[in-house]
Structure formats: structure tokens, C-alpha cells
Amino acid sequence: MRMRSLVLVLGIVLATIAVQAQATGKKYQGAKPKYVFYFIGDGMGLSQASVAEAYLGALEGKGEIKKLNYSQLPHQGFFTTYALNRFITGSAAAGTALATGHKTTINTISMDGAKQKPLTTVAEMARDRGFKVGIVSSVSIDHATPAAFYAHQPTRNMYYEISLDLSKSGFDYFGGGGFKKPDGDGKLDDKNSMANFGMDDEKELKDKEKNSKLVAKERGYRFVFSRTDFDNLKKGDKKIIAIAPELAGGKSLPYAIDQKPGENISLAEFTQKGIGLLNNTEGFFMMVEGGKIDWACHANDAATVIQEVVQFDNAVGVAMDFYRKHPEETLIIVAADHETGGMALGFSGKHYESEFALLQHQNVSYEAFTEKVKKYKKKHKGDYKKKDGLALVKKHFGLGDKSKGLELTAFEQKQLEKAFEKSIAYDKKMKSKDQFYQLYGSYDPLTVTACHILCQKAGIGWTSYSHTATPIPVRAIGVGGELFSGYMDNTDVAKRLIGLVKK
């Protein structure tokens, strides 16, 4: 007993020395991990995790939170996110910082701020030391965050060039959403490019710049599109691009709230498959992005955010299972690129009250609901009725349903009716007016108003349809995890990780 006390005291003293060494820029000399998971929740600030925990707790009816996997990791810090040329960052600059340890300009993908020099990423360093490398995302695999780990391009919109960089990387596994623009014809191939892409139509592409998926095949990659093929992937399979458009519905995984259980491949399954493919005695590095938390936050849609956070956290859970089997060799980091929406667990009209469980009455994402509004509009342009808009909102958000505790005030009903009129009459000119933008952003007015009112009744407020500069929590467990404590910059997260990954 006394011996243990002495050991602990000595531990504290030496840990203090270690922390001081770190603070003064001295090199970390501890053990290094062999298996590295780098989770990035796009748009996931402190509030996004907390709302999910408050909601899960509220469903259990105890007035307490139910903790996510990742919020329980023992080492926690915060970091600032500003880009070189803007205080509120974007996913490209933030992804570059988290991947390379360097600040860059908005929209730049792992190049310096002047867009001249490529910056080596931690994933490339992992590859170069002999680790297997995997990149997983719930959005398209050429999107800014995943791209920042394998591509070097002056702008995130160069999707074709980014997709060429993907196969150039030589990484062992890509999983998640599809390619946005595999063709080099200068047009953004936005609709079902993957679904329409057959494996035998090379001839059709003759006169175009070479399709980046063909290039990938030439470079030894195998594409996996179906659940059967995905399920059949096994240890030893090399250079896999599992972007599963058939199951995942195209460019990105469907929102968790819109998914039919078992039908789509989840982020957790992509992560689990990654472990199966990458696990080897030399080590691996896997980046996993929950990319649609951000999108749902842009739309101020809390119910969708929560399900995205939970899906992301399930993927962390898979890594935690692996960690428990290899605690002496594994590092898990959970970070985010920035917060989106200025989400808070409190809303003025609700004063000091919260009713998070009310969010369970929303049964579709903002995106799916907007499709329904569009469909109605197409059918009823000339003869729309206010009550139809309210009925739609009642069906999918529960708003106006007294039995669900979601009775509308006169003010709220007026807000919805007005928004519905705007939805029907919506045109581009409206967007330019600041009052219109503050109310609806660039979203369908009825959709965003329904999201707002349900959030408000739950006790959730939003300040923006864009990113914010509020610092981001980083959580870590495992070998070297203690380096991710304290207050740092997003570049410090990458620098510390690079110190652990680089040979």
C-alpha cells in the first residue's frame, strides 16, 4: 500500500515534468502507438456531443445525460481552429491543419497558404513508415476532410484531381461515400456518377480525360460497390475502395435518421471492415470522418445531428473494442474540424427549461423533408393550402400534435404559415435580403422553420447556418494519449500526432 503511494507520487511528479517538457516544446520520448485511429466529427463542437448525451439521457427519463463512448476518453483538451486568412475556418483548411500540422488558406487541400507547396500528411507519414492506411468518411471520399489526408490541391473543388490523388496515395483502404467527379471533362458530375459507372465502359471515356476510377484500377485498386462484396472483403485484400453507392445511396451515406436498419452500410461497419483489412504486425493508421454532422448543423436540424453523432460514436465504439484488446499499442483520438451552427443547450423562449425527448418526434432529416415540400410545391404551385404545410410539418416533426406535447403557439403557427408561403414562392432574390437569410439561411423556409421550432421547444438554440470559431474538444485514449490534454491549436493536434506516428 505504501509502496503504491510512493509510486503514484513519483508518477505525478514525473508526469508534471513530462507535461512541462511538452509545454516547453521538448520532444516526447514515451512509447509510440502501433495502431492509430483518428476520428474527425465534421462540425462537431462541444454542444453537438452534449445535445446527443442530453437526448439519450432524456429518453431514459432520468434528467441525467447518457455518455457517449468518445466523451469518456480519459485525456481531453481544446483547440483553436482559425485558418490563415479567416478566423472561422472551413473543412479544407481545418482538415489540412489536422492532417499536416500547418495552417493554410480557406479551401486549400494540404498545400501551403500560397497554394504552392504540398504539405506531407500524417497518413502519408504512416504509409512511409510501413503502416497500412485507411480513410473512411460518411460523405464523398473526395470531400475536403478525407482529401486533406491524401490529396494536395489548391482548392477543394478540384474533385477530379483529388480523386486522382486518391489512387496515387497507395493507401490500402478507402471506405464510405462515392466520388463526386470521376470524369475529367470539366463538368461537375453531381448525380449518381458512381451508380451509372459500369466497369466495362472504358471505350465511352476515350475522348475524355481518363476517368479517375479507371486510373485507380490501373494503379491496382479494386472497387467494391455492393454489400455482398463488402461483406466478403477479408484480411489480405489489398487496395480496396469500398464506396458502396448502391447501398449507401450515392455520394454520401444517408442520414442515420433516414436509414433503414441493416440496409445501409454504417460508419461503424466501414470502421470495422477497415480494422479487418488493415490489421497487421507492422501497424496501421485509420482516419474516420463523421461528415454529415456538419451538414445537419448547417441546416440547424438537431434531431438529425444527434443520430449522426450517435452513428459516429458507434464507429468510435468499434475502435474502443480494438483498443481493449491492444491497450499497450493503440491510440484513439477523437477531434473535429470546427463547430457548425453555434448550437447551444438553451433557447431564450424556453427560459431555463429543456425537453430534449421531444426531438424523437422528428422522423426524417431536413433533407428528406425538403424533398417532400418540393414534391408538394410541384403538384400544388397554383393552389397550395396553408393547412397542407402544417399537416406535413405535423406528420414529420410532430409539431402541432398536442398528444406529443408539441402544441403550437399562435406565434409559432404564424411562423410556419409564413415560411410555407415563402417555400412556395421561394426564389433567389429573397436570399439576398439579410432578414430572409437570418430566418431561413439558404434552406427551404418551411423545413428550416420546422427544425427551428422543434429545437426551440426542446430547448436548443442556434446562432448560425455556417461554421463558428468556438474551440473544439479533443479526446484521446491509449499510447501517447496524454499529449492531447490542455489548450492548443488544431496544428498542435497534428504535430503531436505526427510525433507519435513518424518513424
Added chain:
Amino acid sequence: MRMRSLVLVLGIVLATIAVQAQATGKKYQGAKPKYVFYFIGDGMGLSQASVAEAYLGALEGKGEIKKLNYSQLPHQGFFTTYALNRFITGSAAAGTALATGHKTTINTISMDGAKQKPLTTVAEMARDRGFKVGIVSSVSIDHATPAAFYAHQPTRNMYYEISLDLSKSGFDYFGGGGFKKPDGDGKLDDKNSMANFGMDDEKELKDKEKNSKLVAKERGYRFVFSRTDFDNLKKGDKKIIAIAPELAGGKSLPYAIDQKPGENISLAEFTQKGIGLLNNTEGFFMMVEGGKIDWACHANDAATVIQEVVQFDNAVGVAMDFYRKHPEETLIIVAADHETGGMALGFSGKHYESEFALLQHQNVSYEAFTEKVKKYKKKHKGDYKKKDGLALVKKHFGLGDKSKGLELTAFEQKQLEKAFEKSIAYDKKMKSKDQFYQLYGSYDPLTVTACHILCQKAGIGWTSYSHTATPIPVRAIGVGGELFSGYMDNTDVAKRLIGLVKK
């Protein structure tokens, strides 16, 4: 060099053991601090610190932040704040949690949730082990947060009973704002009770319940009201209540933004004086509250919040100076009771831009500005002119001044004019309407609209006039500081601290 590496590796390993011991609920066996500073920023969430850092950075024009003292402390964690009977806490329940390690009900001061049993506070434990104890606050010293450290009352509004508990505590030093209700006559003594209180008017109080300041005197306390007496306080002076109403302007210290430099005693000076009075070979415990961060957040007044945060941080700076002289014996914790206002570093109408430096053009607090509106209203009730309202806003917020980069859009000008009309016509009935409340809370409409518009132009958004349930950062440095890492509950903060303070 090699030896140092070994020491560091050993340190990390042993620190991991220590962290694991903590995570598995094993008792902390490390060294204990002799000097403990417990800073509590009322209403101070992650954003409040970040906005201050972004503002200070923006004034230097580098697009980077300028770090506060307290955000640089090496050990950082987050904690949840919910009360026993409400998810969004209040200062009494939160103060009780931070002082005793127990959850309680809203408005209860260091008693159990049923308001039956007193809960021993960490300050009382410190006293009982022979530490000298000090309590400092920028708001009245009987307010919920400081009271939670020395009083045990069923409700925070029992200011008279709380002030009796104050002198019963036997603590060595109280500094900051005055007593809200020293008289036991059943009336809340709201206006200048301290300023009117002479030291020789015991006779006037004969027929009342005994004035709590007289009780304090009988219990051996000495009141200090003037800067001269305050400056003359010296080591060895015992049982001091330095609530300085003459200099501090009554019940609470003036807002930093309204203070004239050197005229008022600052929170940092109260802290410095506390060190001078409490420092002794047996040890001390001092709680220092920045109480008006919360108040300014309730009013959504970012410029005032920033100056309050800086003033609070200056007090932390004083403790840091002490820590540097006694690093092996000192612990500093910086926490908060809850976030207020749902503040975020991003506003919808500003999209991805921020201009924090614009806040420098606000030259009074919301409170002082409201006084100006009231004065105008009194004088011009029948014949007010819109342009007068706009002129007042321009003078004190810079809004409408093109040369300051604060030109108003037509929409903003309309918002201000409408608010000014409401300010003039303001009555209680308006407050009940939810639309009115969402726009103005319970504040003067012109004041809060001016605060909102300036915040919006700076790129700051708010979601509430109340507290929120967004988790709170805790930062620590010094002996035992590593215990305040990770994700915990507000009661855990106190439990860990109690473990370090209790003999």
C-alpha cells in the same frame, strides 16, 4: 540527455497508472496542496473565454487569438452541470455542487435537495483542518455562488439568513460586493443598504431583528469600506469583511467597462489582498468569483462580458504569480457554474466572417446604457424622436458610424427604431408575449437590440437570456491539478478538490 528520456518515459507510465487509478475510482495518493485557489467565473462557458481571446487578438490585428492566463493552465477537462430537478442549472445548485460535491435542487444553498440537511463545503473543511479561508466575489458577498461556500439555507433569496451564516463561518476574509439585506425586518433591503449603514447606529436597530453586520461585529469581524482602510490591511489582520461599498459602488463591483481606472478596487486587488491576509505556514483556501460575467451574458452584451472575463483573468494572474513562487505547494482551479446566453463565435447574418475589434466601440455596459434610455424616457415621454434613440446608440455603441465600420443596414435601423419605440412604450404586459421575449428578454428593448446588432456585426451570436446546459471547461495547475482532466460532473470537481483539501 538519455537519463532525462528515461525519467520522462517513467513519468508517462506512472502518470498513466495515476490516471487509471483515478478513472477506476481509486483514491488519489499524491501530494496535497497547501495553498488552494478556486476561481469560479459565473456564466463563463467555453465561448466566453474564447470571445475574449479572439477580441484581444483582433485588437492586435493578427487574426490570431491572445491567450488568457487561465486558458493556458496545463490540465483541462469539461463537466456537466445539471441540477437535481432541472437540466439547466442555477447558480445556487451549481455553487452547491462545486462547493460540496453534492447535487441539489434549484435555488438551494449547500443543503440537500429536500432542503433538510446542510452539506459541508470544501471551504469549511479547509477551515476545519486549520487553513485560513477567504471568499471573494465581484457581486454581493451573500449572492448564491459565494454563499454556497459558507451558508446553508433552503433558498438563495434568504439574504439576511445567509449574511448571518457568513459571520458564523469564522472565515478569515470576505472581499468584494456588499450585503443585499443586512436587516432582519423581512423587507429586502435593496437600495444602498451598506452605504447607509453607519457604525454607530445600533440604537436605530433595536426594534428590528439584529442587523447581520452588528452580529458580524460581535463575532469579531471588522468591516472595511474605504480604499484607504483596504490599502492599510496587512498580514495579521484577522476576520476582515472588505466589501468596500464607497469605492465599489454598492452591492457589486461596477462593470469593468464602466470603471474608472484606479478608482474602484478590482477583483485582482481583492485577490491580492486575500493572499496578503491569508498567507501563513498552515495553508489557505480562497474562492474567487467573477460574478458579473453571468449578468452581462444574460443581457447578451459581449463587450461587457469580455471586460469582465479579462478582469476575472487578471485575478487568476495574481494567483499565477503566487503559484510561480510556490509551485510545489499551490493548486489553482478555474471553473464556472454554468454557461449563460448560449454565446457562439459565429452569427448567421455574418456567414463565415468575424470582426471582433468592432466591439471596442461600445463604451458603456448594457446597464449604464439602460440608465441613459430611462433618463431620456423620463424627459421625453410625450415627444420622443426616433433620431434621438439612434443618436444615443451611435454615441455608446458606435452603431451607425460609418467611419468605425458600423454602418447600419436598413433592416438594422428598423430594428433599432422599433426597439426604441418599445423602450418608450414598455410595460409589463409586453413581456408575456413570446415574440417580445425572444427579441428583448426582460431588458430594455433599445439596449438589448443595440447589444445584439453590435454582436452580430462582430460575428457573435446568442441563443438565450438564461443559462444553458452546455458543459463547462475546468482548468488547473499545480499540486493535484492533473485530477481535473477528462469529462466529469460538477460534483466530481468538488469531490476531487475535497480529496485534496480534507485532512
